[in-house]
Amino acid sequence: MGYVYGDLWFSLNFTVDLGLLWLAGRAAGLRTSPGRLVLAAALGGTYGLGYLLPDLGPFYSPGAIGLFSLFIVGVAFAPAVAAAGRAGGPWAGVGALTRAAAGFYLGGLSMAGGVLAAQQLESRLPATPGWLWSLPAPGVASLLGALAVTAGAIGLVRHVAGRRRWLEQALVPTEVVVGAHRATLRALVDTGNMLRDPLSRAPVVIVSYPAIRNLLPPDICAVYEEPRRAASPAGRGEAPGPDLGQLAAVLSASRWGTRFRVVPFQSLGAANGLLLGFRPDLVVLREGGRDVRVRDVVVCVHHRPLSVAGEYEALVPPELLEAA
Numbered sequence: 001m002g003y004v005y006g007d008l009w010f011s012l013n014f015t016v017d018l019g020l021l022w023l024a025g026r027a028a029g030l031r032t033s034p035g036r037l038v039l040a041a042a043l044g045g046t047y048g049l050g051y052l053l054p055d056l057g058p059f060y061s062p063g064a065i066g067l068f069s070l071f072i073v074g075v076a077f078a079p080a081v082a083a084a085g086r087a088g089g090p091w092a093g094v095g096a097l098t099r100a101a102a103g104f105y106l107g108g109l110s111m112a113g114g115v116l117a118a119q120q121l122e123s124r125l126p127a128t129p130g131w132l133w134s135l136p137a138p139g140v141a142s143l144l145g146a147l148a149v150t151a152g153a154i155g156l157v158r159h160v161a162g163r164r165r166w167l168e169q170a171l172v173p174t175e176v177v178v179g180a181h182r183a184t185l186r187a188l189v190d191t192g193n194m195l196r197d198p199l200s201r202a203p204v205v206i207v208s209y210p211a212i213r214n215l216l217p218p219d220i221c222a223v224y225e226e227p228r229r230a231a232s233p234a235g236r237g238e239a240p241g242p243d244l245g246q247l248a249a250v251l252s253a254s255r256w257g258t259r260f261r262v263v264p265f266q267s268l269g270a271a272n273g274l275l276l277g278f279r280p281d282l283v284v285l286r287e288g289g290r291d292v293r294v295r296d297v298v299v300c301v302h303h304r305p306l307s308v309a310g311e312y313e314a315l316v317p318p319e320l321l322e323a324a
Contacts, residue, residue, distance in 0.1 A: 006049055013048030017041040019078045020107040027103030029311070030080040040076035044068075054064060054096055069108075073101050084310035092310040123322060171323070175313055176207070176299055177282040178215045185211045187285070187314035188307075194317065197261050197277065197298040203317045204298050205264055205283060206275070211313035215280075216301070221249050241303045247276060263300050270286045277299040294320050 018041035025032060028303060047068055058064070074081070076099050085093025116286040117312045195204035209224050216224075223242045251260050261277040271315065277300035285292040297320065 006052065010049055014041050014045030017044030017072065020104050022072065023107040024073060024100045024103035027106070028077070028096065028099035030042070030084075030100055032077050032080055033243045034271060036076050036078075039123040040072040043075060044321040047072075049180070050321070052139050066123050069099075069104060070101055074105050075096070076100075084143060086310075092307075096310065151320065171312055171317065173286045174205075174316065175282075176205075176212065176215060176280050176288075177284070178278075179279050183207075183215050184228060184318050185313040186311070187316045188312040189318055190315040191318055193315045195265055195275075195300070196261055197263055199261065200296070200298070202279075202296050202298050203319055204275075204277065204300050205317075205320070206300050206302055206306065206315040208313050209301050209303050210305065212301055217254055217256055218248070218277075221254070223247050223250055224301070241273075242276070244274060261300075263297050263298065265300075275302060277301070285316065286319060292321055 007271055018037060023039050023194055024030075026038075051060050073098060077097070081093050081096045081100070084096040094173060171188055172187050174185055176183045176185070187205070193204065195206070196202065197204060211220050213224070223246050226242075251257050254260075256278065259278040261279070263275045263277045265273050277298040280297070280299050281295070283294045283297050283299070285294070306312060
């Protein structure tokens, strides 16, 4: 009869969970503190100890294990998920949590594939404590399947991590200034953004309404908020754009009337649409350790988030970074 030492079993589960959570964060592009990773992994290690107690068997069904895994993923990345939800709405937060959970589960499958491969290559390895006791010796098909899953998961993580590195390089912290008010946001340098104000020919920065609303007058915000409330009182679902006729009526009496522009566009899901824009006092882009200050620019407001995952709130044309 063999023995399983609780401290070693906890250490094994803690180490595995810590590695899987780190992998999940890399795959999902979510940042968190080392303390949160350690806390979530410690919860996973404690949960693993319960497996050694026969009376707790019902709490270790596949469904229960899946729910607890989702719980520790939430503990590890709660601030990043909340930030994505604030930037892009509730569904953006759900998407961030789903990406992290997928990375966690894919990492687990990769590790299981490695264990299966090790068992196949060295059949004399002693039985590993815990859930591996119940695994039958895999055949060639199982080995190939495990190796395929492992290779696929590693390739996916590398692809996502590469995309994240590219995205981080293309993002620039941006500040929009109007009077004494400022809005700080993340902007993506978008080579496809070639919009210009028809009157002044100034380049256009496109910003999602939730990221810029603190700069807009209350009467303008009310026009944007009305269809959002009508679409979903609970704040879910896709809100339609503002009523342009109502906007025109409000602008005619607004103290911001001279700031506003109407810019036609043929993207962002519309073949022939109009964006409401305004001339800020200043736009500051922080890139490469320098501040690029631009005044001749129009900020256009789009009613939906520009990034479903909440990775950025604005699109800036590359020419702004060339400004003196």
